[in-house]
Amino acid sequence: MNRLNTSIVALLAGVSVAQAEDWRPTYSLFGEVGLIEMPTADMAPDAEVAATIGGFSSQQRTTFTFQVTPRLSGSFRYSHIDDFWLPTLDEIYDRSFDLRYQLVEEGDVVPAIAVGLRDFIGTGLYTSEYIVATKGIGEDLRVTGGIGWGRLGTRDGFGNPFGLDVRPPNDFGVGGTLATDVLFRGDAAFFGGVEWQVNEDWGVKLEYSSDAYVDETSVGAIDQRSPVNVGVTYTPRPGYQLSASYLYGSEIAIGATIVLDPTTGAAPSGLESAPIPVAVRPGGALAAQSWDRSILPDTAIRDALTAVLAQEGVQVLGLELSDRRLRIRYENTRYRAEAQAAGRIARILTHATPWSIETFVLEPVQAGIPLASITLRRSDIEALENEPGAAQAIHDRAVIAAASGSEGLVPTENTRPSFGWGIAPYMELTIFDGDQPVRGDLGVELSARYEIRPNLVMEGAIRKRLIGNRDEIGSISPSTLPPVRRNAPYYAAEGDPGIEYLTLAWYGHPGANIYSRVTAGYLERMFGGVSTELLWKPVDSNLALGAELNYVMQRDYDMMLGFQDYDVVTGHLSAYYAFDNGFHAQVDLGRYLAGDWGATFSLDREFANGWRVGAYVTLTDVSYEDFGEGSFDKGIRVTVPFDWAFGQPSRREIETNLSSLTRDGGARLNVDGRLYDVVRDGHFFEYDDSWGRFWR
Amino acid sequence: MAAVAGRFLSSEAETAAAASGGVPDAPSVVVQVVATGATGRFYLVAENAGKDTFMHPEGQAVVLRGGGLVGTRGFGNDMMGGAVPPLSSILRDGARHRRVIEVLDGQDQITTWVFDCETARKGDEVLSALRQEFESTVFEETCTNDAFTFSNRYWRGRGGQVLQSLELASPALGYVAIVRI
Incomplete structure (x- = not known):
């Protein structure tokens, strides 16, 4: 056998199925496809997800970027800025959102042209707009030139080409609103650069930055001696990138990017056993x-x-x-x-x-x-x-x-009734909250599940912290709203050990295309009561409609059985629509936990393999001032299926909400087992719905 | 991303143990994933209209039709389906035929690759195995489509039976060696 193998392996030298490597876009210190600090008109491969940490001594940026469609990308960024230029603050943590749209695809002669907005609904620290063109020369060189406004129009700016000379000052307020009145206004400036892919692993970038770091310079946070930045990129494997650069003649910057491709996993056809062969009748x-x-x-x-x-x-x-x-x-x-x-x-x-x-x-x-x-x-x-x-x-x-x-x-x-229980470690992170960017706990969770009937299930979980700092209560900002979410730190601090949830859930199918749920008990860590839901979803329909009505009371901080004296009737009418191109929209209209009325709009891109990347906004009758920091609830969420990551069959998935600002306005009850997610997996009507796995 | 091949029997001892406890009388083949070196003995467990399914005790499977590889399971980047004429008809110098390989992409969709193939006789070779020597004629089947080219190899014994082969399972899994001695 071994000798046979030798003869087999020996002849492989001349055989290859490798394909030529295409240009692989690299990420900037702003975590978007680009040069060092300047953007380009390039797009990442469709659906690519990139997480970048990059920065220099006084600014660090953590950015999540998603290639939403082949020509649209979106970024969410969380920045730490030291030596902040308001006299009252030494440093701040700041969120920002970017969008970039490729207007023109690159042709033989025509460059790719893109328009972009940086930090267009944040506090405005990075707010800028740009139009940029990028063209490849040969296979290894790409040249970029653009015109920027806002921060990107601060070096050697010239009069506005559209005649919109007046750019109103940034109205910080409580941040988080769309800054439509400043877009493409005020001075503009040119920026540009080149990127040269030296070999498969290494690249070199050179750019001229149109960001003069006006505010940072005024407080001495940065000493800009040159508009030119130079850097190298190292991409040893498609999954990650490292970069180092020398900025503005005075700063050393480094960056690291992890790139994930939701469209293909570790083992697309899975590592599970072969299915049993078909038995054919004589x-x-x-x-x-x-x-x-x-x-x-x-x-x-x-x-x-x-x-x-x-x-x-x-x-x-x-x-x-x-x-x-x-x-x-x-x-x-x-x-x-x-x-x-x-x-x-x-x-x-x-x-x-x-x-x-x-x-x-x-x-x-x-x-x-x-x-x-x-x-x-x-x-x-x-x-x-x-x-x-x-x-x-x-x-x-x-x-x-x-x-x-x-x-x-x-x-x-x-x-017959079945009982199961387990003990597992848990990790919990609170991010973007108060004056500390991240708090975390590690502990153990004891959970149990008693299936009285397949559609009547009692379950609960208790958690005990082992190590962590979520027991420290930072500042809780004042608000005129009932503290339905703002006081979450008290639960983390005092609910140890605490009952995470303890519920009895009953599912039903009362009529054709109609599904029902009643859940009662300690529904989530902060609220208990009764949650009821109806869903209309025909098996072959892209549209589903739902109604949810809950009566809940706020739980005691110790997360045991008691309640506080805040109670509320909350509920929503929901419409769900699955577009044929993989996008998925949801609108919820109703009353939120603080008694505020409003609507949540969600748009997710969903992949047949279970990946989901989406964004949502909630607008209610709470004013921006009353809402507090961020002005209204909005966020990005990502769901990663276990089998994508590990290749082993599993129905589990990891869900992450990337901008969970714990505020009181637009807060929804966190009840488990909402009907739409339960029902839709069973409605695999189209061939696209993973029928490729039927014979696997 | 690199192919993640299933871990299956890695030593002759394990193979022998599995064989003695399993289905010792069933016809079997030895399969090796060339890229990882993972090797094991697969036993015939089912036949359906000329398609023979060989399984490994740990769950991987290969499907042969007319001697040629038309399916794999449990390797992570499987050939979900395939079509090739019986080896007896394509193993001659200058034979032309069409080959189909289907794979499952990351979106649970079947990608179908169709190749135009041509076989060439590459000469004779003596294989040594099980303390015996086997004379063989080597054929190379070269398959091409717009995206890429690959070459399968077959060692045909004097009696006309294929002693061993090296066949592309899928672009991501690469070649598997199938030894029929």
């Missing part, structure tokens, strides 16, 4: 019309299927058997894509059912609710296995519809 068996139940009784089939499917992480909830047809209702607990679970179940059915059964009806369930019905022909499963085009073909031949009723289904033994 030719003569196809004519069988029934089977001998004295030899193979229904109960034997039911018991065997329940046991075998449990090995696949599939819990069988009910079975209906007739001579020619089998209907199975099940909950998939292992595979992110219901289509993959369906494919694996279909294969197992070819082994474990009598030959006369030709029709398999699969009914996936989540939270005890049947979500859809997939009807497959057994002969299609037999004929298509391992054939090219099999995924599309099985989707075309499957009949997908709403789940049918429970009549005829025989529940399996598995529907």
Whole structure:
């Protein structure tokens, strides 16, 4: 064997499937695709996610950038600025948002042209606008030239080319509002530079900056001796970049970027075991019309299927058997894509059912609710296995519809009450809060779950901090609103140990396309009460409508069983729409925890593999002044599925909210198990909905 | 991102142990992922219309049709489906045929690659294995499409059976060696 291998490996030298490397955009100290501090007109590959930490002695910037579409990118930045130029402050932490749109794609002669806004809804410290052009010369050199306004128009500025000479001063206020009255106004200035990719790993950048750092210079925070910056980039692998540069003749800057590609994971087809091969019926068996139940009784089939499917992480909830047809209702607990679970179940059915059964009806369930019905022909499963085009073909031949009723289904033994518990470590971070950018705790969480019926579940969790500093209460800013979220630090400080949640949840499917939820108990760490929800979502509809009504009381700071005397009726009417291009919009209208009325608008880009990147804003009748810092609630959120990261099958995901300013206005109840997320995974109607995994 | 191959049996001892406890009489092949060196013995567990599924005790699988690789599972960057004429018809100098390889992309979508291929006879070689020597004729199948080119190799024994081969499973997984001795 070893000798054979030697002869095999020896001949590989001449064989390669590698493809040529394209130009790989690099990130600036502002965490966007660019030069050193100046932007370019380049775009990252579609959907790329980049997290950059970069800066120099008196300014450090942490930036999250997402290539929203091939021509639109968005950034969220959190900066630390030392020697701040207001006499009352030594340093500040500041949030900012950027957008860049590529107006013209690069051609043979035409450069790429982009327009961008930097810090357009922050406190305005970096506020600037630009129009920039970038052109490649040969394969390794890119030249950029642009014109900037605001901060980018402060060096050798000239009169406004549009005649908009007056740029109103930044109105700091409480920050966080759209600065429409300053855009592209006031002096403009030129900037530019070149980037040279020396080899696959190393690059060199040279730029002329139009940012004179006027305020920083006035307080001596930076000593600008030159407008020219020079730097090197090191990109040893596609996943990360390092940079070092010499800025303004006086400052050394470094930067590091982690780049993630949501469109492809560690192991796209997964590392889980191969599915069991299809058992093909012998030719003569196809004519069988029934089977001998004295030899193979229904109960034997039911018991065997329940046991075998449990090995696949599939819990069988009910079975209906007739001579020619089998209907199975099940909950998939292992595979992110219901289509993959369906494919694996279909294969197992070819082994474990009598030959006369030709029709398999699969009914996936989540939270005890049947979500859809997939009807497959057994002969299609037999004929298509391992054939090219099999995924599309099985989707075309499957009949997908709403789940049918429970009549005829025989529940399996598995529907008896089940109990589970666990102890796990947790880590919790509070970011962007008060005067400390990050507070954190490490501890242990004891959780338990008692499934009285598949759709009636009691669960709870207790947490105990081991180490951390979230028990320090920083400053809690005054406000005229009830302290529904502002006092979160008290819970972190006094709720140790504390009951994170303790709830009884009941899910229902009261009518065609209608789903219901009632959750009662300690719903989240700060509120307890009753939460009710209805959702209308047809199996093949892009639109869903929901209504939620809650009555909640604020919990005691010690996070035990007591309540304070603040209570509120809160709830929303929601509309959800899944666009065919992967974007997903949600609008919630209603009353928030502080009793304020308003709406939340969310837009997420969702990937078939479970990644989600999105942004939301909440506007309510609370004035910007009453809301406090940030003016209104807004943020960016990212969801990363476990199986993308590790290649092993899992339904778990990590959800991160990147700008959780804990304020009272526009605050929503944090109840677990909202219906839309539970239901939609089971509505995998389109081929795009991961049907490529059916045969995996 | 680099291919993450499944860890499966890595030594002859483990292979032998698995064989003695598993299905010793079933036909088997030895499969090696060339990029990682992971090697193991795979046993025939199912046949469906000329497609033979060989599985490893730890869960990876390869599917052969007419001797040629048309599927893999459990390697992280699998060939989800494939089509190639039986090896008996393509292993002759100057034979032309079409090959299909399907892979699953990061968005759970099937990408289908279609290649135009041509086989060339590359001469004779003596393989040594199991304290025996096997005379073989080497064929190289070169497949091309707009994106890239790859070459599979086959060692055909004197009796006409393929002794071993080196076949591209998918662009990300690379080549697998399949030894049929």
